[in-house]
Amino acid sequence: MAMKENIKPATGRLGVLVVGVGGAVSTTMITGTLAARKGLAKPIGAITQMATMRMQDGSEKLIKDIVPLADLNDIVFGGWDIFPDNVYKAAMYAEVLKEKDLNLVRDELQNIKPMPAAFDHNFAKRLNGTYIKKADTRWDMVEQLREDIRNFKVANNCERIVVLWAASTEIYVPMTDEHNSLAALEKAMKENHVEVIAPSMCYAYAAIAEGTPFIMGAPNLCVDIPAMWEFAKKMNVPIAGKDFKSGQTLMKTVLAPMFKTRMLGVSGWFSTNILGNRDGEVLDQPENFKTKEVSKLSVIDNIFEPEKFPDLYGDIYHKVRINYYPPRKDNKEAWDNIDIFGWMGYPMEIKVNFLCRDSILAAPIALDLVIFSDLAMRAGMYGIQTWLSFFCKSPMHDFEHQPVHDLFRQWRMVKETLRNMVGETAPSYLD
Numbered sequence: 368m369a370m371k372e373n374i375k376p377a378t379g380r381l382g383v384l385v386v387g388v389g390g391a392v393s394t395t396m397i398t399g400t401l402a403a404r405k406g407l408a409k410p411i412g413a414i415t416q417m418a419t420m421r422m423q424d425g426s427e428k429l430i431k432d433i434v435p436l437a438d439l440n441d442i443v444f445g446g447w448d449i450f451p452d453n454v455y456k457a458a459m460y461a462e463v464l465k466e467k468d469l470n471l472v473r474d475e476l477q478n479i480k481p482m483p484a485a486f487d488h489n490f491a492k493r494l495n496g497t498y499i500k501k502a503d504t505r506w507d508m509v510e511q512l513r514e515d516i517r518n519f520k521v522a523n524n525c526e527r528i529v530v531l532w533a534a535s536t537e538i539y540v541p542m543t544d545e546h547n548s549l550a551a552l553e554k555a556m557k558e559n560h561v562e563v564i565a566p567s568m569c570y571a572y573a574a575i576a577e578g579t580p581f582i583m584g585a586p587n588l589c590v591d592i593p594a595m596w597e598f599a600k601k602m603n604v605p606i607a608g609k610d611f612k613s614g615q616t617l618m619k620t621v622l623a624p625m626f627k628t629r630m631l632g633v634s635g636w637f638s639t640n641i642l643g644n645r646d647g648e649v650l651d652q653p654e655n656f657k658t659k660e661v662s663k664l665s666v667i668d669n670i671f672e673p674e675k676f677p678d679l680y681g682d683i684y685h686k687v688r689i690n691y692y693p694p695r696k697d698n699k700e701a702w703d704n705i706d707i708f709g710w711m712g713y714p715m716e717i718k719v720n721f722l723c724r725d726s727i728l729a730a731p732i733a734l735d736l737v738i739f740s741d742l743a744m745r746a747g748m749y750g751i752q753t754w755l756s757f758f759c760k761s762p763m764h765d766f767e768h769q770p771v772h773d774l775f776r777q778w779r780m781v782k783e784t785l786r787n788m789v790g791e792t793a794p795s796y797l798d
C-alpha cells in the first residue's frame with residue numbers, strides 16, 4: 368500500500384492547458400478558480416476544495432488535508448481555441464457568468480490568450496473557426512502541439528502540466544484497426560488517415576508524449592482506445608474521462624441505484640433537453656449528437672443489470688434527446704419521465720424537471736479532474752484512472768472491466784483510492 372511519502376509533493380506551478388479554452392465550461396472554470404483563490408468566491412461543487420472524508424480513527428478531514436493536492440494559487444491557465452479571443456472576451460460571449468463576476472479577475476482573464484487550435488472542420492461542421500494550425504498531416508499536428516506544451520511549460524515556469532479537453536464534441540468515430548495498437552495509431556497519424564484520427568487524438572497523443580496527464584471532458588473516442596491506453600502505460604501517464612457528468616446523467620445515476628436498491632421495476636425512461644449554447648448548436652448536428660447519445664445511453668443498463676433482474680428491467684424503453692433552442696443559452700432545461708412499477712406490477716410515474724446551468728455544474732468537475740489527475744501522476748498511477756469515474760458520464764474502462772455508473776459506488780472508489788494512497792482504510796460501516 369502506498370504511503371503519503373511515496374507521493375511527490377505538489378511543489379511549484381501547475382500549468383493547466385485547456386483545449387477549447389474559450390468555451391463555456393473552460394471560461395467558467397477558470398474564472399471561478401481565479402476568484403476562489405482571491406477569496407472572492409467559494410469553490411462550490413469542487414470535491415477537491417470542499418469535501419471531507421472519514422479516517423480510520425473516525426476523525427473527519429478535508430480531502431486536501433489528507434492527500435497533497437496542487438494549491439489553486441499555483442495554477443497557471445493556458446490552452447487552445449479555434450477563436451483568438453482572450454478568456455475575458457470569450458467568457459463574455461459564453462454568457463454564463465455575469466460581467467460583474469468576470470470583472471473580479473478581468474486582468475488575469477485578459478492575459479490568458481489561446482494558442483491556435485488543431486482543428487478539422489469535418490469533425491465539427493457547425494464550427495467555423497479561423498485560428499487554426501496549418502498541418503500537413505495529423506503527425507505534424509501532434510508535433511506542433513507538443514511544441515506548444517513544452518513552450519508553455521518553460522515560459523510559465525511550470526513544474527507540471529495537465530491537459531484537459533473541454534472543447535466541442537466531435538463527430539462519432541467508430542473504433543477501427545488504426546486504434547488498436549500504438550504502432551498502428553502512429554502509422555495512421557504519419558500516413559494522415561484523417562477520417563479515423565480525430566484532432567482530439569492529436570492533443571491526447573501530444574500530452575501523453577510530453578509526460579502529461581490527459582482528461583477527456585467530452586464523449587469523443589479520443590483517448591478511449593487500446594492504442595492510447597498502451598501509450599499512457601508506456602509513458603507512465605494517467606488518462607481520465609469521458610464526458611463530464613454534470614446534469615441529467617448525474618440525476619440518473621442517483622435515481623437508478625435507488626430503484627435498484629428498492630427492487631422497483633422500470634419500464635421506460637425518457638430524457639429530453641433544451642439547450643441554447645454553442646455546445647447545443649454543435650450537438651444539433653446528427654453525427655455529433657451520436658457521440659453524446661452513445662455516452663448517455665449506456666448508463667441505465669449498466670446500473671440495472673437487466674440480465675440479472677429481467678422481471679424488473681428486462682424491457683426498458685430508454686430514449687435521450689437534446690434539442691438546440693437558442694433562447695435558453697447555457698441554462699439548460701431537462702425533463703425526465705420515468706415509468707416505474709411496484710408491488711404486483713402496478714405502474715407509477717416520476718417527472719423530473721431540472722432547470723440547471725450546464726457550465727456551473729461542469730466547471731468544478733473539470734477542476735477536480737485536473738487536480739486529481741495531477742495527484743495521480745505524482746502518486747505514480749498511470750493508464751485509465753477508473754477511480755475518477757465519479758466525474759464522468761461515460762467512464763473509461765479496458766476490455767476486461769465493466770464501467771461503474773452508480774454515483775455512490777463511484778464515490779466509494781474515489782475514497783478508497785485516496786485512502787490507499789496514504790495507507791488508510793475505511794473507518795467502519797458508517798464510512
Ligand SMILES: NC(=O)c1ccc[n+]([C@@H]2O[C@H](COP(=O)([O-])OP(=O)(O)OC[C@H]3O[C@@H](n4cnc5c(N)ncnc54)[C@H](O)[C@@H]3O)[C@@H](O)[C@H]2O)c1
Binds near residue numbers: 450461
Ligand atoms: N456543460 C456541460 O455540462 C458539459 C457536460 C458534459 C460534457 N460537456 C462537453 O464539454 C465540452 C465543452 O462544452 P461547452 O459548453 O464549454 O462548449 P462550448 O461550445 O462553449 O466550448 C467549446 C470550445 O471549444 C472550442 N473548440 C472546438 N474545437 C476545438 C479544437 N479542435 N481545438 C481547440 N478548441 C476547439 C470552441 O471554439 C469553443 O470555444 C463539449 O464537448 C460538451 O459536450 C459539457
